[in-house]
Amino acid sequence: xxxxxLAIIFALLTGCSVNNTPSEEVQSINxxxxxxxxxxxxxxxxxxxxxxxxxxxxxxxxxxxxGTYSLHDDICVDSIYTAIQNGYRKIDTAYMYGNEEExxxxxRKAIADGLIKREDxxxxxxxxPNQYDNPKDAIEEALKKLDIEYIxxxxxxxxxxxxxxxxxxxxxxxxxxxxxxxxxSNYYIKEIDDFLPKISxxxxxxxxxxxxxxxxxxxxxxxxxxxxxxxxxxxxxxxxHQTELLNDETLLKIAQNHNKSVAQVILRWDYxxxxxxxxxxxxxEHIKENISIFDFELTEDEMKQxxxxxxxxxxxxx
Ligand code: NAD
Numbered sequence: 001x002x003x004x005x006l007a008i009i010f011a012l013l014t015g016c017s018v019n020n021t022p023s024e025e026v027q028s029i030n031x032x033x034x035x036x037x038x039x040x041x042x043x044x045x046x047x048x049x050x051x052x053x054x055x056x057x058x059x060x061x062x063x064x065x066x067g068t069y070s071l072h073d074d075i076c077v078d079s080i081y082t083a084i085q086n087g088y089r090k091i092d093t094a095y096m097y098g099n100e101e102e103x104x105x106x107x108r109k110a111i112a113d114g115l116i117k118r119e120d121x122x123x124x125x126x127x128x129p130n131q132y133d134n135p136k137d138a139i140e141e142a143l144k145k146l147d148i149e150y151i152x153x154x155x156x157x158x159x160x161x162x163x164x165x166x167x168x169x170x171x172x173x174x175x176x177x178x179x180x181x182x183x184x185s186n187y188y189i190k191e192i193d194d195f196l197p198k199i200s201x202x203x204x205x206x207x208x209x210x211x212x213x214x215x216x217x218x219x220x221x222x223x224x225x226x227x228x229x230x231x232x233x234x235x236x237x238x239x240x241h242q243t244e245l246l247n248d249e250t251l252l253k254i255a256q257n258h259n260k261s262v263a264q265v266i267l268r269w270d271y272x273x274x275x276x277x278x279x280x281x282x283x284x285e286h287i288k289e290n291i292s293i294f295d296f297e298l299t300e301d302e303m304k305q306x307x308x309x310x311x312x313x314x315x316x317x318x
Contacts, residue, residue, distance in 0.1 A: 065090025
């Protein structure tokens with residue numbers, strides 16, 4: 001109640017909508033709820049909260065989060081804290097990134113400082129194939145390192161030996177409430193179709209490489225038709241590749257049309273395609289920029305122009 005009153009006072013003072021509702025409906029992602037469900041006590045961050053999408057298990061997840069690959073130590077903690085201050089409510093980490101402890105530390109700090117409550121933030125991590133043999137220990141290790149009561153989403157990082165065994169162990173943790181949702185990463189059409197019959201709880205999300213030069217439209221369509229959300233890694237082309245992508249002539253022109261950056265145009269293109277994004281950055285300006293994509297809309301023609309940039313050019317080996 002107190003939060004609602006504060007939010008109304010804030011809206012009256014600033015003229016902002018309490019719901020932070022984007023002005024347009026995006027047809028291809030009609031399941032994305034254009035309203036913010038997570039009101040919290042940090043009034044400033046309400047300006048930039050991402051909309052949420054309802055997963056196939058009924059849980060709401062923000063459509064945009066921060067990726068943490070290659071972020072470590074204080075830089076990792078500070079980047080996540082900055083992201084939370086700027087309205088991010090989703091974080092993507094993994095055992096393989098070696099930074100689950102830092103992610104947990106940043107989340108606990110944000111909770112202690114009153115920026116968020118635990119239920120306001122959505123934390124995803126991943127088991128690596130070398131953990132699939134002994135999945136319960138691996139899950140316990142992730143819970144311990146994160147130390148945030150429960151994990152919102154756990155993914156298998158890659159297909160591999162015993163991936164079904166690992167997934168079934170994760171299913172047991174869903175039953176006990178220690179993990180809320182399950183997903184997969186780097187599973188394409190054949191891998192997904194082979195895997196689904198082996199398990200009981202449908203994945204809510206598949207995380208794969210997706211950017212304008214590697215669009216995987218048939219894979220995206222296949223996954224979305226299964227009522228599974230698609231999330232794109234390397235949305236900006238990935239480290240070492242973003243210079244070319246962020247200087248692409250077509251994207252630069254579209255960015256100029258909207259007075260936005262190329263990064264924002266790419267992230268918006270994903271959003272309008274119903275693809276969740278987790279751009280990585282430790283730069284506070286970029287962190288802020290990357291979530292400021294809910295106040296403009298790409299035209300059908302611009303979406304088509306970006307579609308035509310596809311080169312089936314993968315920027316990593318898996
Ligand atoms: P990315 O495509 O998000 O690019 C990140 C690079 O772009 C960084 O160098 C960053 O400094 C720069 N950048 C970020 N915002 C910018 C902006 N607004 N303008 C200019 N430059 C900007 O690549 P990423 O971070 O490696 O990938 C995103 C996330 O996806 C990772 O952090 C990780 O969480 C996840 N991921 C998952 C897998 C997987 O196998 N599941 C693989 C790779 C990455």
